[in-house]
Amino acid sequence: MLLLIALSLLLIILFFFYLHKDQALTFLEAKYSELAKLERNEHELNRLRDDFTAMMVHELRSPLAVMKGSADLLLKEDSTLSVEQKYTLLSQIEDSSGDLLQIVTDLLDVSKIESGRLEIKKERGNINDLLEDESEYYEALAHEKGVVVNVLLEGDLPEVSFDRDGVKRVMNNLLSNALKFTESGGKVEISSRKIDGTFIEVCISDTGRGVPEGMKGKLFNKFVQVDTSDGDSGKGTGLGLAIAKGIVEAHGGRIWIEDNKPKGSKFLFVLPLS
C-alpha cells in the first residue's frame, strides 16, 4: 500500500515537472549560471590574492636584501672598504628601512581608509605654499633626470581648510609617478586654480607614456598598477593612488585622471573651499 502511495506521488511529481519543464529548465539554467559566476569570481579573487602576495614579497624583499647585504659588507669588509663606500652602505640601510616603513604605513592607511577611520587634521592655509615647497623638491630630482618642471599657480587663491601632511602625501605620490613615467626631455607641470568660488583645483600633468584607456577606471583601486603594452607593470605596491583618493575624499573632494594632449596624463584633484 505504502509502495503504491509512493509511486503515485512520484508520478504526480514527474507529471508536474513535465507540465512546467520550460520554467524548471530556465530555473536550473539560471542557478547554473549563478554558480559559474561565483566560481569565476572566486578564481578572480584567488588570482588577485596571488598577484598581491607576489608583489608584496618582491617589494618587501628588495629593501631587506639591500639592508642585509650592506650590513654584511660593513661587518665583514671593514678593513677593505673606503670611507665613501661605508657611507654609501650606511645610507642604503637608512633609505631601505625608510622604504620598508613606508610600505607598512601605506598598508595600515589603506586599511583605515576602507574602514572610514582615516584621520584628517584640517587647518586653514594657502595651498600654493605647499605646492611651491613640493615643486622645489621635485625640480631638483627632475633636473637630474633631464625633465623640466613648470609651475603655474593662480596668484590670489583663497585660503582653504586642508590636512597639510595628507595633501603633501597626495602631491608626493602624483609628482613621483609623473616623474617616474616621464622620459628625459619631457615636461611635468603643476598648476592650481579656483573653480566657481567653490573649489580649488590642482593639476599635475606629464608628457610620459600615458595610461591605457582600460586602466583608467581602476587606477585608484588598491594594488592596481599601470600595465603597459611593453609588459612593464612598474614597481611599487600599487597603494599610492588608493591612499591619495582616500585623503582627497576625506576632505570632501574628488580626484581623477585625464589624457594630456598630445601625450601623457593629467591627474587632477579638487578640494572644497568651504
Place this chain on the structure above:
Amino acid sequence: MSKKILVVEDDQSFFNLVSTALTIRGYDIVHVSDGNVAVARVKEEKPDLVLLDIILPGISGLDILRELKESEDTKHIKVIMLTNFGTDDNISKAVELGADDYFMKYNIVPSELPEKLAPYLGEASDSSVSVTN
C-alpha cells in the same frame, strides 16, 4: 688583467652592493641600468660574466637572456640570473634558455659573492684575486 663583470640591474642600491663587494676584490664592474640596451652593451664590453636581473622596466631579463644565448657573439658568455621572486616557471625557463645559474637576491651574502662567482670566471673558488682599494 682583471675579470670584467657586467651587471644589468635597475635597482641602484642593489647594484651598489654587488659592485662594492666585487670591486674591493679587484673585479672590473660595468653597470647597465636600462635593460633595453643590455645586449648591445654586452657585445660592446665583452664581459667575462653577466649578472642579469629578471624584473626590469620595459623588458624582461629572460628576453635579454634569450637574445644573448641566440647570438653567436655572446652565447659563450656565462649568465647568472638575479631575482627577488623566483617562481618555478621562471627558474625552469631561465635554465631552458641557457642561464648558467640563478641567484635569489635576498639570499646573496655580498662578502661571499666573489667566491660564489669564481667558478663561473674560470677561477678556483678559493683563489684570491688581487685586492685593490
